[in-house]
Amino acid sequence: MSRLDTPVFAGVDIGGTSTQVVLCDGELTVLDRAETATPAGRGGRAMIAAALDALAVVRARTPGRLAAVGVGAAGVVDAASGHVLVASDSFTDWAGFPVTAALRTALGVPAFLDNDVNAFLRGEIACGAAAGEEDVLGMTLGTGVGGALWTGGELRTGAHGAAGEIGHVPGFGDLPCTCGGRGHLETLASARSLRARYGERTGRELTAREVADAARAGDADARAVYAAAGAGIARAIVMTAGLVDIGTVVVGGGVSGAWTLLEPLIQERLAAEPPISGHPVKLLRAALGNDAVPLGAAARARHELTGR
Numbered sequence: 164m165s166r167l168d169t170p171v172f173a174g175v176d177i178g179g180t181s182t183q184v185v186l187c188d189g190e191l192t193v194l195d196r197a198e199t200a201t202p203a204g205r206g207g208r209a210m211i212a213a214a215l216d217a218l219a220v221v222r223a224r225t226p227g228r229l230a231a232v233g234v235g236a237a238g239v240v241d242a243a244s245g246h247v248l249v250a251s252d253s254f255t256d257w258a259g260f261p262v263t264a265a266l267r268t269a270l271g272v273p274a275f276l277d278n279d280v281n282a283f284l285r286g287e288i289a290c291g292a293a294a295g296e297e298d299v300l301g302m303t304l305g306t307g308v309g310g311a312l313w314t315g316g317e318l319r320t321g322a323h324g325a326a327g328e329i330g331h332v333p334g335f336g337d338l339p340c341t342c343g344g345r346g347h348l349e350t351l352a353s354a355r356s357l358r359a360r361y362g363e364r365t366g367r368e369l370t371a372r373e374v375a376d377a378a379r380a381g382d383a384d385a386r387a388v389y390a391a392a393g394a395g396i397a398r399a400i401v402m403t404a405g406l407v408d409i410g411t412v413v414v415g416g417g418v419s420g421a422w423t424l425l426e427p428l429i430q431e432r433l434a435a436e437p438p439i440s441g442h443p444v445k446l447l448r449a450a451l452g453n454d455a456v457p458l459g460a461a462a463r464a465r466h467e468l469t470g471r
């Protein structure tokens with residue numbers, strides 16, 4: 164085959180502020196990439212048009228025949244029909260939007276849709292930190308806390324697409340959560356919460372990263388805020404291990420940037436409360452950074468077409 168005939172897969176990450184596109188080969192090696200602002204306030208049609216423009220840029224300069232496209236999008240999605248079901252307030256006319264139908268029509272190739280955290284986990288398992296693992300909990304510690312579950316070598320979506328959403332289960336204190344519930348892990352371990360919890364203790368306004376720096380420098384309040392996050396994350400891991408016997412957890416998102424601070428705090432609690440299986444859960448930091456979601460979306464497209 165000439166390079167023009169070589170099949171390539173596109174992965175698209177539609178986030179609240181930016182949309183990333185990667186083009187990769189059958190081994191998920193990134194051939195090219197582009198990024199554009201997400202017009203989240205202008206509706207689904209405009210958001211897909213922006214993604215298509217970014218894709219056209221990489222297609223124009225990268226040889227290969229587009230075989231399929233995968234999309235990772237924030238919110239609750241119907242992975243079977245390719246519709247967004249529930250989107251946050253920052254998106255206009257996104258809930259209900261037929262994402263895969265719009266892409267299929269525009270590009271003439273199969274298109275697939277996943278929730279972004281599910282795509283993140285698929286990416287880390289396909290070619291990242293958890294490569295080849297069979298039973299994995301994925302957690303993203305960003306503005307919020309996302310979760311995804313992979314068991315028996317397959318992604319679990321559950322009855323309503325929300326399997327693995329360990330960030331929004333009660334039992335992690337009593338603080339109000341952004342989702343309307345109380346006592347969720349997100350109130351301890353998201354970037355927004357780390358900032359808020361530190362502010363409540365000290366009256367000082369620092370970013371989550373600055374709180375991490377303060378903890379490393381010996382600030383007791385900052386240390387306590389991260390210790391609570393670490394304990395919550397460990398509890399979420401132990402709960403999941405008890406329920407579905409995961410062997411591995413992979414943690415991504417901006418907060419995981421403070422890994423050297425966070426990891427020992429999580430490990431300390433995991434050692435104190437080992438899973439009933441008697442096997443410790445392997446704790447991994449995500450390896451793909453911002454590429455995890457688009458690469459996971461491309462991996463879904465590859466999987467649907469080739470079975471890999």
Ligand SMILES: [Zn+2]
Pocket residue numbers: 330331332340341342343344345347349
């Ligand atoms: Zn919540």
